[in-house]
Amino acid sequence: MTDVLVVAELSLGKIRKTTLSAIAFAKTVAEGTSGEFDVLVIGDGAEDAADEVTGFGARKILTAAIEGDYRCEAYAPTVAEVGKEYGVLVACASTYGKDLMPRVAAKLGAGVASDISKVAIEGGELVYTRPMYAGNVIGTLKVTTDVQVVTVRQSEFEPAAESGGSSDTEEVDVVEADVASRVQSLGIEVVQSERPDLSEADVVVSGGRSLKSAENFEKVLEPLVDALGAAMGASRAAVDAGYVPNELQVGQTGKVVAPKLYVAVGISGAIQHLAGMKGSKVIVAINKDKEAPIAQVADYFLVADLFDAVPALTTAVKKAKG
Amino acid sequence: MKILVPIKRVADPANANKVKVSGATVTHDGLEWVMNPFDEWALETALRLTENAADKTRVGEIVIVSIGPKEAVETIREALGKGAERGILVEGTDAELDSHVVAQVLAKIVEKEKPDLVLMGKQSADGDSNVAGTKLAETLDWPILNYVSHIETADDGKTLTIKRELDVGVQTLKVTGPAVLTVSDRILKPGTVKNGVTPASFEYGDLGDLNSRLSNLKNIMAGRKKPLDETTIAALGVEPKRVDSYVGFKLPAGRSGNTTYLATVDELVSKLQTEAKVL
Numbered sequence: 152m153t154d155v156l157v158v159a160e161l162s163l164g165k166i167r168k169t170t171l172s173a174i175a176f177a178k179t180v181a182e183g184t185s186g187e188f189d190v191l192v193i194g195d196g197a198e199d200a201a202d203e204v205t206g207f208g209a210r211k212i213l214t215a216a217i218e219g220d221y222r223c224e225a226y227a228p229t230v231a232e233v234g235k236e237y238g239v240l241v242a243c244a245s246t247y248g249k250d251l252m253p254r255v256a257a258k259l260g261a262g263v264a265s266d267i268s269k270v271a272i273e274g275g276e277l278v279y280t281r282p283m284y285a286g287n288v289i290g291t292l293k294v295t296t297d298v299q300v301v302t303v304r305q306s307e308f309e310p311a312a313e314s315g316g317s318s319d320t321e322e323v324d325v326v327e328a329d330v331a332s333r334v335q336s337l338g339i340e341v342v343q344s345e346r347p348d349l350s351e352a353d354v355v356v357s358g359g360r361s362l363k364s365a366e367n368f369e370k371v372l373e374p375l376v377d378a379l380g381a382a383m384g385a386s387r388a389a390v391d392a393g394y395v396p397n398e399l400q401v402g403q404t405g406k407v408v409a410p411k412l413y414v415a416v417g418i419s420g421a422i423q424h425l426a427g428m429k430g431s432k433v434i435v436a437i438n439k440d441k442e443a444p445i446a447q448v449a450d451y452f453l454v455a456d457l458f459d460a461v462p463a464l465t466t467a468v469k470k471a472k473g
Numbered sequence: 474m475k476i477l478v479p480i481k482r483v484a485d486p487a488n489a490n491k492v493k494v495s496g497a498t499v500t501h502d503g504l505e506w507v508m509n510p511f512d513e514w515a516l517e518t519a520l521r522l523t524e525n526a527a528d529k530t531r532v533g534e535i536v537i538v539s540i541g542p543k544e545a546v547e548t549i550r551e552a553l554g555k556g557a558e559r560g561i562l563v564e565g566t567d568a569e570l571d572s573h574v575v576a577q578v579l580a581k582i583v584e585k586e587k588p589d590l591v592l593m594g595k596q597s598a599d600g601d602s603n604v605a606g607t608k609l610a611e612t613l614d615w616p617i618l619n620y621v622s623h624i625e626t627a628d629d630g631k632t633l634t635i636k637r638e639l640d641v642g643v644q645t646l647k648v649t650g651p652a653v654l655t656v657s658d659r660i661l662k663p664g665t666v667k668n669g670v671t672p673a674s675f676e677y678g679d680l681g682d683l684n685s686r687l688s689n690l691k692n693i694m695a696g697r698k699k700p701l702d703e704t705t706i707a708a709l710g711v712e713p714k715r716v717d718s719y720v721g722f723k724l725p726a727g728r729s730g731n732t733t734y735l736a737t738v739d740e741l742v743s744k745l746q747t748e749a750k751v752l
């Protein structure tokens with residue numbers, strides 16, 4: 152019997168969808184071991200946000216209100232104090248989860264299974280699968296401490312669906328740590344977009360260095376993105392060049408996506424980029440070099456100059472969608 | 474300012490698709506060992522924080538530490554050749570190490586060296602875990618700032634203004650050191666590291682596809698002569714007790730491998746509609 156504590160992720164007082172992937176993990180483990188799961192909502196606006204996760208079958212929703220911007224130093228002591236009673240603590244492997252959970256693990260002397268793609272239950276024991284070497288090796292890992300700390304790859308854990316009912320809510324005491332006073336947040340510039348979120352979209356269109364400017368991203372790529380109702384992504388080279396903000400980076404260092412359709416426009420397909428998108432269902436490459444390594448993963452490869460092909464494709468997609 | 478930069482050698486990440494597995498081991502036959510590129514970014518950042526780039530003088534100290542086999546000395550020497558002042562090798566094998574043991578070992582080194590900052594890669598290009606830096610910070614009861622893209626130090630060298638890249642956007646923070654920092658890709662862009670010594674008018678060139686500055690023959694030779702201590706996990710008083718362990722490795726299932734080349738947009742649209750059924 153393994154009880155699981157899900158650590159929810161808040162942004163601007165709302166639960167991020169990443170949390171639903173962690174809940175999906177928790178359900179699998181709790182059901183597979185006849186245990187239960189609770190959700191800890193921690194941060195600014197935790198009490199109001201608790202309602203958002205009430206219908207997912209958790210035994211309890213725990214809330215810990217901490218004012219101000221996120222800092223792991225301020226959150227970790229409470230998560231560890233609450234979490235020490237559980238078999239597994241889980242969050243999504245977003246920057247939030249990857250920042251917070253190892254600190255919690257260190258407080259508890261716990262082992263971490265980071266950015267896992269799968270969990271199996273073998274003889275009551277949890278066995279984790281995780282991509283390593285930029286997705287070129289799949290490791291199988293066991294954690295040997297009483298409390299196990301896990302972060303789950305969002306693209307590999309389908310968001311949990313609401314199952315109805317409502318969970319009881321309980322407030323927990325906030326534990327403070329002196330070290331938090333050494334880190335003061337001056338603000339988070341939260342980027343809000345009308346487009347679907349990169350990590351959650353069914354279609355992703357990404358552009359590379361070859362787009363040559365922020366203006367071309369806007370004029371050439373964005374119409375295609377919108378015609379497809381897609382999220383926009385980018386290679387590191389395009390982010391480094393300042394064409395698009397860093398939240399759009401796909402790859403080993405950026406976001407890992409696995410949409411139904413991924414369109415790589417003028418992206419060579421470096422190993423680190425492939426790490427972030429090769430789990431996509433259908434991959435289309437638009438590139439003028441037919442030898443580009445993106446061919447290793449592309450199902451369809453349009454050999455063309457993007458500046459001709461992308462506007463034409465945009466028109467054709469609009470027509471096809473009516 | 475004194476900065477500790479932990480580095481790891483990894484099998485050339487640009488060829489990670491040539492790595493092989495057998496049972497519970499990963500083999501890298503034929504692959505070159507290189508400094509973990511994420512650590513190189515941290516090293517470059519540390520160099521920028523401890524120099525006057527305009528007159529090419531060093532104004533601080535960088536200590537490099539690597540936990541690994543004897544051969545990791547070469548990787549430490551490479552960092553010394555780029556400008557770091559001293560090196561420490563802690564001998565250990567992969568089988569003894571997980572993020573918990575690494576954090577314990579680094580904490581011992583920090584206690585000895587008393588740096589103002591520890592600058593690290595956020596992950597190693599092989600394990601991709603993203604855990605050790607944060608565990609180290611908690612072990613030391615220091616702040617951790619992950620994914621740092623900008624650093625500005627105040628005159629006292631203790632207060633840092635930092636920007637870091639989160640999934641939701643960029644966070645700006647004021648941090649009182651000592652602290653552990655891991656850096657993001659963008660830290661290598663010109664104008665991101667300001668140490669109050671290098672004149673504001675100085676601009677670092679774009680490194681392009683390099684992960685840290687190149688070294689010249691003279692500096693490489695100088696690096697060979699810099700002090701490099703060797704110790705062991707046991708000598709530091711750390712018990713190599715892992716808290717997680719790998720039971721097996723396999724290669725990922727490949728994609729179909731069939732790439733259909735198309736010459737026109739119309740052909741592509743028709744394939745997406747009738748074959749892939751995604752339009």
Ligand SMILES: Cc1cc2nc3c(=O)[nH]c(=O)nc-3n(C[C@H](O)[C@H](O)[C@H](O)COP(=O)(O)OP(=O)(O)OC[C@H]3O[C@@H](n4cnc5c(N)ncnc54)[C@H](O)[C@@H]3O)c2cc1C
Nearest residue numbers: 359360361386387388402403404417418419421423439457
């Ligand atoms: C430690 C580390 C981590 C990294 N992490 C990431 C990561 O997370 N994500 C990531 O993306 N990269 C990452 N990189 C960088 C990666 O190695 C590549 O440098 C980067 O992905 C290249 O971006 P690109 O494909 O846009 O540019 P390029 O490699 O320059 O490719 C441009 C492509 O565009 C094509 N092209 C040019 N003009 C046209 C045109 N007019 N029409 C059609 N095609 C055209 C070219 O044929 C070429 O294939 C990382 C690197 C390191 C060392």
